[in-house]
Amino acid sequence: YRVAKKLTALEINQVTKTKKEGRERFYHIDSNPSGASDSCTHPSKSFTPTRDPICSITATDKTLIVARESGSVLKYSLPNVSLIQKFSLNSRAFYLSLNCNSSRLAVIDISGVMTLLDLEARSITDDGSQVGAGDPSRFERKDVWDMKWANDNPDLFAMMEKTRMYVFRNLDPEEPIQTSGYICSFEDLEIKSVLLDEIMKDPERPNKDNLINFEIRSLRDSRALIEKVGIEDASQFIEDNPHPRLWRLLAEAALQKLDLKTAEEAFVHCKDYPGILFVKRLGNLQSEPMKQAEVAAYFGRFEEAERMYLDMDRRDLAINLRIKLGDWFKVLQLLKSGSGAGDDALLQQAYIGIGDYFSDRQKWCF
Template sequence: MNCHSSRLAVIDIAGVLTLLDLDVRSEDKSDPGAAGDPSKFERKDVWDMKWAKDNPDLFAMMEKTRMYVIRNLDPEEPIQTSGYICNFEDLEIKSVLLDEIMKDPDRPNKDSLINFEIRSLRDSRALIEKVGIEDASQFIEDNPHPRLWRLLAEAALQKLDLKTAEQAFVRCKDYQGIEFVKRLGNLKSEPMKQAEVAAYFSRFEEAERMYLDMDRRDLAISLRIKLGDWFRVLQLLKSGSGDSDDALQEQAHNAIGDYFADRQKWVNAVQYYLLGRNQERLAECYYMLEDYDGLERLINQLPDNHKLLPDIGQMFATVGMCEQAVNAYLKCNQPKAAVDTCVHLNQVRDTRYQMIII
């Protein structure tokens, strides 16, 4: 059934493909457009077909070892393939060579997945590359599709033709693209526009190089922060000739520490948390490494009544280190927790802790 539920395709046991119109276009039952009446379209030796997800009059079918794309019941030139059609969207057909996969199903190859572009997409791309945006725009106007308008918008952006790009983004209802074009229009520098376009198309290395050539290290750093590439952020901060932002350096160190901590590389994480002065995550890493000397040093470094001290006291209590736990609790003015720890760890007879209990 197509994306509008207006037409049904049926492949019978003999491999004959027929179409049924489900829309009621006329009350006259003799009218071939009435619901349930088969259309005149018929193809033989068909073993697979797929409707396009975004066009009710477009579908692809397999006939022997040829793939046909049918638009408004008119076939395009066939493509030689024996793949099973698994998706048809945005004027692209994705097929899978199941026969090749089943030869070694435990080790499937990405080459068994094949993408085919239909003729209108190929023609539009060829017009943009060889003829120009203006003629391509007219062709897309005659054969409208969101994918084609998006293709035109991207080509116009590459040439900094902002007017055409904005119109094309409007036609494909890409709000983010429209906002991006408006932001480009507010920029005065052509190199800056080119750098922004490079970043838009995910050419991040090129965009960063352009920013640095314009002596805009801040924009290069901002780009890397958006990408979450904190290693590169740290490199850029250290490579600058002027004073670097200490707060941003701490943020970068902590983000890299988080990167290592997420992968349970606690030793590496400790190094960056020390540089980032992140005492909470540092305590967690010391605990995971069973570095209790490091935890004890952290108690001495923290000021009185610090919010982290009760957590450190609990860490020591869970491993039976009563003295260190008591020191942490007393430093944050929680004598009751210290007493409870002594009782829980059966240290009430030790003269060192009797004064606490009294």
């Protein structure tokens, strides 16, 4: 054990350098960083002009992709910023996008041609050779001006081609959707699109109707099977096309029909632990109307759940439901509509809750 009485100038410089190193690092596009701490460029040299400027960039949590005007594409690993790969495009890139696991890169060039690059070795070709990283796939689309990878599936993406939106799964397109919206997000088998052209006509007063959600085919088909055919056939379809959103859809449909076994299996597949606990709790209830009331509350149909509780002469459960929701006005109304032990304490709690409600809104006269 040793107590340092003073720091030498060298030690002070090392500490200062370490702190700066953790804050910000500069790299020149013409350099070849190795990932070592001393491979970064001095700030004074980072802004040196280059003959081949950057034209597009994209990144995930582990990969950084930089495209240059000459058509070269550089792949860096993150967070250590190490140049690990170089490959070339036939034309200048306009837009780059990586899928959720950084295995495939989508490129839209300045002429609107979209191609895909495999950044990892994927398969074996007919002649026995392996498709190497950076080799373009056979996919090519023209007149593309926007695209978005799904956040939860590396083989699923949506793209805009003229005034049509296409959804591709494993490079197989679904039927196009007529729209001119810009793709905001693609998650849980739903695409959120915004009509920017309409918004910019009156940007001070945007309309919610200009924000549109589209469901992809597998979600629409699953919903149709559940509604028209039945849970059993829909379950088989979802097993063949698994996705957490589809399992959640099946679980919700099974809950509506009080098919607890199917609901529990579906919740397990989509890793919804609260849903599993809810099904377990339903299984311990003996009354079918009570189960239906709990399901109604689970899906947010609180008025219906309250009415069911009152029809079963379980005003206490209706009050507990409103207490959980923080609806103290309704709690007070339910308490005054009947009598029972412990009502005085609940009345006091309800009045305090109502007082807090008005206090938060600076309304002092009740």
